[in-house]
Amino acid sequence: MEANTNADTIQVVATPSTTTTSPQPPEYGIIAPAEEEVEYPRTRNVIFIMLGLHLATFLVALDRTIIATAIPAITNDFDSLGDVGWYSSAYLLTNCSLVVVYGRIYSFCSPKAVYMACILLFEAGSAVCGAAPRSAILIAGRAVSGTGSAGIFSGSIIIMVHTVPLHKRPLYMAMLGSMWGLASSVGPIMGGALTSRLSWRWCFYINLPIGAIAFLVVGFLVTIPVPNRGGPALSIYEKFARVDPLGIVCFLPGIVCLLLALQLGGSTYAWNDARIIALLAVFAVLILFFVVVQVVKKDTALIPPRIITHRTIAAGAWFAFWLGASMLMLTFYLPIWFQAIQGVDAFGSGVRVIPLVLTLNLFSITTGILMRFTGYSAPFMLLSSVLMALGTGFITTWTVHTPPAKWIGYQVLYGAGIGFGLEQPPLLAQTVLSKEDIPVGASCIVFFQSLGGAIFTSVGQNVLTQHLASSLRAMPELGLSAADVADIGATELRKLVEPRHLEALLLAYNGALVKVFQVAVGVACATIIGAASVKWVSTKKGRRLSRQILVIQAPRTEQREKTEPNAETV
Structure with a gap:
């Protein structure tokens, strides 16, 4: 045991195995949270590992946007104009619906093995898409890629x-998150260049060699302890039960029904069409059953209630x-504004959103650096x-002749x-949850x-339609309808009418x-609630490895001498 004293503060430092007592009143004591001792990789290995994680995350983000400028060429090859919506929907359905399932799997299986399996699935889907002889195979490949990508970003965090x-993660999280902004800008540019050349x-x-690098880096350099190591080995049945199959049966079809309704409603079918109403009704019923299952199963649920109802996790999820x-919305519709209103092509619109992407990346990394000193996510979220x-409020003032x-x-x-x-909510999950709960929370x-x-x-x-x-x-x-404009696309808008009507x-x-x-604007304002x-929790607790620190703010020396003349200094 060690003791440091001064006129106003007594600090007692003890290892976890040591019992520490103090004669001061308990109302003056604050125990800072402790992290278990962990041996982290050397700096050189960390650089290569983070490079692999960034490459994998960039590919996942890029796959959402790079296809946009390739779709016209794909539909020409396959004569598949009616399948256009499914090229993105197939990826989105599997990606979004499986994220939470992967979080549960990461909590009791080897994170390294699961992550590498996700990369392989993503690569396999990309290979199928590239070699697809017809449209249906391409859609199937997109679904496989989405299945793999669902576990890559959360796996990178884990x-x-x-x-x-x-205490060092804010900067790395910021750099990881900046991959999304970067991919949103360069995706259409890369897609257009590769398609035309x-x-x-x-x-x-293009995903295959880059994904292979990420796969090899993780395979050779990442060393992560398997959850439950040292405990009783789990059988296949026990592992299957831990995934919460009943919860998955309710959750996955429910989310798929919701996404299908959103994809088809208002475009393929009217919102009052029986098929859209049925999809939304099935979604509501399945999610209701899912909530009941989670409450009943508690800690063995797909999303344990104690995690999602944690104040900071719930607020972070709302904010996210x-x-x-x-x-x-902005990264999708800003390029459309530039293409339609300014008459530029996909490459030109990608160039014009560079101010957004550069600023996003710059401030994301700057926030990561500042958090090394402040430690708190809450003020940055409020500023965000x-x-x-x-x-967004100023963007609503744009007109046909808005200057650069x-x-x-x-x-x-x-x-x-x-x-x-951008990266504050996942960082909060790492700050307030134990390592065992981080996979599910993140x-x-x-x-x-x-x-x-x-x-x-x-x-x-x-809304646009x-x-x-x-x-x-x-x-x-x-002499035009909304369908006429939607079918031709933003880049060809000026060909629809005579110059006098443009x-x-x-x-x-x-x-x-x-x-x-x-x-x-309304969506952005809603983030303020989260x-x-x-809670104002600090990432700086990560500096206090393998020990608990008891800091006692004592009364001033003269006051202590009057009230506790016989007290001994510990």
């Missing part, structure tokens, strides 16, 4: 937990849901909510907001972030996109 101490198939083949919704709301200074400046403001908050947050993006991308599409249809009906001289068409399209941006609700 491997990072075992690679870097907590080589073939659309290289949009999928609305942030994911806002970010995906304010800047996101301001940025404004569309660049407003993107910078919004990008700063996303950068401050996966829940990743799931809600993905779900928010999936829901509000569809909401944005319906409805308002565009309303505007076009008010301009019969154009200004009116652009005004109608801009007005519809502004309505989408207004939805994004930001204001998280």
